[in-house]
Amino acid sequence: RKEVEQDPGPFNVPEGATVAFNCTYSNSASQSFFWYRQDCRKEPKLLMSVYSSGNEDGRFTAQLNRASQYISLLIRDSKLSDSATYLCVVLSQGNLIFGKGTKLSVKP
């Protein structure tokens, strides 16, 4: 089993849609969790950290289920500018492990 697995997509959604991304991780001792965003041919940028109690930042909601080793990202009211690849990132054994990313394309 890969350490961090994501559905590669692409997810093609209309503006205003709600879209959810899922991620699973294999190491139950993983300590910290993040979602990064990467635009085409650009560097990854931190979108948000993921906390056990779940957390929200505007239109974005992240949730963590440690028992199931599962992380999610919900984007509400999608904007054209949300089009990007979303990377699930897990701190495991002292290093960050990156998923391959889920590509989102928001259409007018």
Place this chain on the structure above:
Amino acid sequence: NAGVTQTPKFQVLKTGQSMTLQCAQDMNHNSMYWYRQDPGMGLRLIYYSASEGTTDKGEVPNGYNVSRLNKREFSLRLESAAPSQTSVYFCASTYYDSNQPQHFGDGTRLSIL
């Protein structure tokens, strides 16, 4: 405030040539990292430096060497470039440990012919 700066942004090499990728950060971060990103793959850690004066291997260190020149700078060297090292290379930095989010440079696109 520049953040993490990588040079060069693009480079084409012939097989067997050597080169050094440079990375500098101005955020007073202690830890620095080199990753490579290939199509269909996640970012993979090549080497990291938890603090000035220390370096450690990551997931894919073969064919690379690093130098933590000072707190600000962390370079990645390819001694004898191979086509398999064609990739996009990202440098990143963070405070004491990777429990904190990492800040990335904008990448070096390297092609080995």
